[in-house]
Amino acid sequence: MTERHPPQDCADMATLRQQIDQLDRELIARLAERASYIDRAIELKTENGWPARIPARVEEVVMNARTTAEATGLDPDLIETIWRQLVDWSIAREARVIREE
Template structure:
């Protein structure tokens, strides 16, 4: 993975946009990797007879990412919104398989 050019070193909008596009590709790749962990969670939950949604775990994940956001100088409300959507998508993905079994 190549290093990104620091924002201050981008001399024009074309260069800046190229870096944003590269960062977006990395984010998508990370989300795709996260989905493989969700697939493994499906298997483990099935083996243990657990439901797709475990409310305490959802709140734990949201709390952790909000704290991380604050530490990184990001708006925790934005991160909470994004992660709740991501978690809902993940749980729906799990529920399709867990319920079907």
């Protein structure tokens, strides 16, 4: 893992890009971890006869992401767009296994 530097301590573009690339790797690792929880959700939904898409939960997840974005100073509309795509991907993955497609 590369040593983390705050943005203001990056003296040149090479260092800045290195930091961004490291953050990207960490984000991808966290998304892979999230996907493993989706795999478990598939098992539980299958056992309980639940559908892949549960609209109230979708909205809860998206609103949680918006709230977190607002609290950290990120654009909540951007985060909502990203999260809806992430949730849609997750539901499609669940549906393939649950055979709802």
